Amino acid sequence: MPITGIVQNGRVEFDAPVTWPDGSRVTLALDEDEVYEYPHPMAPYDREKEIELLKESIEDMKAGRVRDAFEVLDELRRELEENVEMQRGIR
Secondary structure, three states, rough: OOOOOOEEEEEEOOOOOOOOOOOOOOOOOOOOOOOOOOOOOOOOOOHHHHHHHHHHHHHHHHOOOOOHHHHHHHHHHHHHHHHHHHHHOOO
């Protein structure tokens, strides 16, 4: 019986709750028919889309629509701490 889900932060989040007993052997397979939109890391490289994204980014920078580097780094630090806590079972 196939069970579907999505990978979030390195873990599989199933679409519906599963209650398999401990020790159950399972097999996971990537759905290769899934279509990923660029810039998803699994999407095929799209040079034109990449150029478009870079142009938008440059325009944002010129217009002052950017975030402070320290703000971004702080956000990344918090996300990393949350992921480490989840993996350790703290949360």
